[in-house]
Amino acid sequence: MAIHKKEEFTQKEQDLAAFAKALAHPARIAILKLLAQKNECICGQIVDELPLSQSTVSQHLKELKIAGLIDGSIDGPRSCYCINWKAFEKFMGEFSFLFNKMKLQNEKACC
Amino acid sequence: MAIHKKEEFTQKEQDLAAFAKALAHPARIAILKLLAQKNECICGQIVDELPLSQSTVSQHLKELKIAGLIDGSIDGPRSCYCINWKAFEKFMGEFSFLFNKMKLQNEKACC
């Protein structure tokens, strides 16, 4: 990119975009699904379930964590990850609101 | 990327990721909001509302169209864009389902 333009948009637009970006890779979707399938936080075994190297999975986990979508505590050779439901509900709610509002206002298609 | 790994994931994971990717830029969020504010499809004037050059906006519109989130008909010097509600509801529904399901199964946090 020649010039950064993202900061020209509203904070809410940037936040929603950042949330979507965190979900914008199948590996990260798969990780979130994994975190849900077990009825508890996953301590280890995430790498084994994905067709990616350990370092790559670790990087995806890091991104999810930075985005606030998962929580994780690391104690030495063991890590423990789980979904941050609060953040999730917040963003999903904002999206739903945005699109429900849109839906209400605009129902007739023309193109 | 040395090697493409996206195709190793399920189609649904890839589809959800692609949907999220389309939303993963504030300009595209802003465009969708614009398309909602007017009570009809927007024919022109999208470029004027964004802090980006015409060619860049056109590119974002193209991506939203390829992702199936908007429809657009172009007749010569005029274009007409509107949101594809069907696609929207489909993806938002899938996300909601995924996360509601997750929420149901897993409520206790451990990390």
Added chain:
DNA sequence: ATCTTATATCGCAAATATACGATAAACGAT
């Protein structure tokens, strides 16, 4: 203290995304 195991981080290469100016294309108006 050393070994093992699990995870994070670093450094790099390749792929993708973002942005813009220049140009092309499509059509209405003159």
Added chain:
DNA sequence: ATCGTTTATCGTATATTTGCGATATAAGAT
């Protein structure tokens, strides 16, 4: 037929993302 307007596409530069191997780190086991 030419001009003006609007939008798309091309070419290019830069930024970011993805992925991996190598290495570091952290803690339990021996």
